[in-house]
Structure formats: C-alpha cells, structure tokens
Amino acid sequence: MKPFDYERANDPEAAVTAVADRPGARFLAGGTNLVDHLKLGVAAPDLLVDIGRLELAEIEDLDDGGLRIGAMVRNSDLAADPRVRRGYPMLSRALLSGASGQLRNAATTGGNLLQRTRCVYFQDTTTPCNKREPGSGCSAIGGYTRYHAILGASEDCIATHPSDMAVALAALDATVVVLGAEGRKRIPVDELHRLPGSEPHRDTVLEHADLITAVELPAPVGSERSTYRKIRDRASYAFALVSVAAVLDLDSRGPAPTIAAARIALGGVAHAPWRARRAEEVLTGAPATREVFRRAAAAELEQARPVRGNEFKVPMAQGALVTVLSELAGLPPEQHDDPHPEGPAASEGADHE
Numbered sequence: 347m348k349p350f351d352y353e354r355a356n357d358p359e360a361a362v363t364a365v366a367d368r369p370g371a372r373f374l375a376g377g378t379n380l381v382d383h384l385k386l387g388v389a390a391p392d393l394l395v396d397i398g399r400l401e402l403a404e405i406e407d408l409d410d411g412g413l414r415i416g417a418m419v420r421n422s423d424l425a426a427d428p429r430v431r432r433g434y435p436m437l438s439r440a441l442l443s444g445a446s447g448q449l450r451n452a453a454t455t456g457g458n459l460l461q462r463t464r465c466v467y468f469q470d471t472t473t474p475c476n477k478r479e480p481g482s483g484c485s486a487i488g489g490y491t492r493y494h495a496i497l498g499a500s501e502d503c504i505a506t507h508p509s510d511m512a513v514a515l516a517a518l519d520a521t522v523v524v525l526g527a528e529g530r531k532r533i534p535v536d537e538l539h540r541l542p543g544s545e546p547h548r549d550t551v552l553e554h555a556d557l558i559t560a561v562e563l564p565a566p567v568g569s570e571r572s573t574y575r576k577i578r579d580r581a582s583y584a585f586a587l588v589s590v591a592a593v594l595d596l597d598s599r600g601p602a603p604t605i606a607a608a609r610i611a612l613g614g615v616a617h618a619p620w621r622a623r624r625a626e627e628v629l630t631g632a633p634a635t636r637e638v639f640r641r642a643a644a645a646e647l648e649q650a651r652p653v654r655g656n657e658f659k660v661p662m663a664q665g666a667l668v669t670v671l672s673e674l675a676g677l678p679p680e681q682h683d684d685p686h687p688e689g690p691a692a693s694e695g696a697d698h699e
C-alpha cells in the first residue's frame with residue numbers, strides 16, 4: 347500500500363479545502379469501500395481527509411414534510427429510523443438488502459452513493475480496466491459478465507453501479523446536497539451517476555473536492571405504494587443481479603383502478619441506477635392490469651443490449667418488474683411471474699443473517 351497522509355476535518359468547509367488543495371486527496375467516511383481499495387491497490391491517494399467527525403449524522407424533518415439525511419448517517423441507522431420505515435419503507439428495504447449488519451453499521455449515506463463498481467477486473471490490478479486505468483482496455487468484454495450492464499453500457503465499460511440504496515433514492519426523486527470548492531449545489535440523485543461513455547473512470551458528475559453533505563427526500567404521498575425487490579445469487583451478502591424500486595400511485599375511483607403516477611428505477615443493470623422512464627410513460631394513466639405491466643416492462647427492456655454471459659438479465663428484469671408492479675397493484679400472483687423460481691434468491695430486503 348502506498349503511504350499517505352491523514353487528516354481529520356472539523357467542519358465541512360475545512361474538509362473541502364483540504365481535498366481541493368491536493369489532487370491526490372480523498373474523503374474517508376466509513377471506509378468499507380475505500381480501505382479495501384487501498385489494500386488492493388485500486389486507489390492510491392496521497393491524503394485521506396477523515397470526515398467521520400463532521401456533524402452530518404442527523405436525520406431531520408423538512409418544513410415541506412420531507413426528510414434531510416446527513417451524509418454521515420449510517421446505513422443501519424437510516425434503515426431503522428421510524429420516519430423512514432413509515433414514510434419510505436422501500437428505502438429501508440433497499441438498505442437492509444445490502445451488505446451485512448456489521449458493514450451497514452459502518453457504511454454511510456454519502457459513501458454508499460459513491461461506492462465503486464464491484465466488477466472483478468476493476469478490483470484486480472493485474473488486468474486491464476478502463477475505469478481503473480483509462481485507455482488500458484476492458485477485460486469484462488469477452489470475459490466474466492454475470493454482474494455487468496445490459497442498459498446504457500459503452501464499448502469502453504460495461505460495469506454496473508452496486509448500491510441498493512441509490513436505486514431506491516432514484517425512484518424516490520431524492521436530491522443530493524453538495525458542498526464544493528465553488529459553493530453549494532443540489533443534484534437530483536437520478537443525475538448524480540454517469541453512464542460510462544468514453545470516460546468510464548468518471549462514475550459521477552461530482553468534481554474532485556465535492557463533498558456530499560446530505561440527501562433530501564420529498565414528502566411521502568399517502569396514496570402511494572412502494573417496494574424494493576432484489577434478485578441475487580444468495581439470500582444475503584450478495585450484490586444485485588437485478589433489482590427493482592417501484593412507486594405506484596393508483597386511482598381507485600372508477601370501476602377499475604388506473605395508474606395516476608409511477609416511478610421506477612432498476613439496479614444491477616447499468617452504470618447508474620436506471621430510471622425506467624419508458625415504462626413509466628406506458629404506465630401513467632393506464633389501467634393497473636398485468637397486460638399493461640408486461641407492456642411497460644417490454645418497452646423498457648427493448649433498449650437492453652446484453653453481452654455474452656448476461657443475456658439472462660433481460661427476461662429477469664422484465665419478470666421482476668411485472669411481479670413487483672402486480673404486487674403493488676394487489677393482483678393475485680401468477681406462477682410464471684417469478685423471474686427466477688429456482689435460481690437466484692429474490693427478497694424484499696429482509697436481513698436474513
């Protein structure tokens with residue numbers, strides 16, 4: 347491991363200044379991702395600015411009925427908060443479906459959003475990887491692709507973003523609050539992560555010294571139903587092959603319920619949480635039937651471009667979307683709705699440890 351300097355920041359402004367002054371500096375939050383990367387040689391900062399003591403660990407009520415989640419709020423505290431469990435149960439489920447109890451006790455809201463891909467080649471410094479070393483090539487293309495992207499990938503990178511929480515936040519229309527060298531800015535979660543294009547080394551739109559200080563959630567809508575479903579190779583301690591975060595607002599005033607609004611994000615399928623706008627368009631104003639849900643899922647997955655070894659994700663994502671929407675609409679289950687009945691485990695995010 348390359349030697350590095352270490353500083354503890356006392357306030358957010360000082361943290362930003364310390365990182366802005368050194369191109370090789372990085373923020374250190376819970377360390378559950380970054381410290382692994384130091385040991386693996388994937389990251390080699392010359393300064394770590396520890397933000398662990400910043401007063402950013404509160405969850406506060408907003409005047410408009412929403413919530414502000416400090417960047418240092420631990421994943422376990424966020425999942426257990428009564429306001430989150432009551433108003434945003436999908437977010438609790440997504441958090442509890444990630445990592446393990448011990449990791450969630452250390453992992454933070456900001457760090458979770460900015461964790462890096464779990465592509466095996468990215469983490470193996472003996473292999474070419476455009477994300478780790480721009481211009482070196484992509485070992486995943488033509489290699490092991492089970493956890494890789496089917497949507498929005500490029501010829502330079504087919505990695506996926508690993509965070510469960512980010513997928514739920516994208517469907518909740520959350521906003522990231524950032525303090526940078528030029529001042530404060532607000533970024534919709536949906537616009538935080540980039541698709542890889544020709545610059546896969548850039549995961550997000552953030553600048554070098556940008557510090558996430560909070561994530562804000564809009565007020566929950568009482569009539570909405572939501573859930574998070576994660577399909578993975580084991581029931582615990584595994585990243586998503588495919589996940590679905592969905593919010594449905596049903597209008598039940600007529601003889602048959604119609605969909606007043608739908609917000610959907612997919613995980614495990616792209617370099618960013620994938621907001622399923624095409625599916626949302628099909629759903630909005632349509633009757634809440636399985637036939638409509640199938641059409642919506644087909645419209646979204648029509649743009650999928652799987653590579654050899656991850657073709658299975660296309661029907662898996664379609665099936666998961668139809669199953670989740672059917673459940674939210676209260677339709678009776680259909681046997682073939684299950685996207686992978688005897689294969690990978692699907693869960694609502696319960697902690698099975």
Ligand SMILES: Cc1cc2nc3c(=O)[nH]c(=O)nc-3n(C[C@H](O)[C@H](O)[C@H](O)COP(=O)(O)OP(=O)(O)OC[C@H]3O[C@@H](n4cnc5c(N)ncnc54)[C@H](O)[C@@H]3O)c2cc1C
Nearest residue numbers: 375376377378379380444445453454456457458509510558
């Ligand atoms: C074995 C294992 C299994 C896991 N399984 C899952 C899973 O199933 N689902 C899932 O979602 N996650 C999973 N994780 C990932 C885990 O959730 C992340 O490692 C964790 O959320 C990162 O948070 P952290 O606070 O430890 O970040 P750190 O490791 O401290 O930082 C991560 C990155 O974010 C930057 N950073 C941190 N905070 C800020 C901030 N406020 N502003 C700007 N930059 C910041 C750091 O500089 C660094 O680049 C797993 C991890 C492990 C080790």
Ligand code: SF4
Nearest residue numbers: 465475484503504505
């Ligand atoms: S998919 Fe992306 S992260 Fe993985 S080897 Fe290719 S360039 Fe690297």
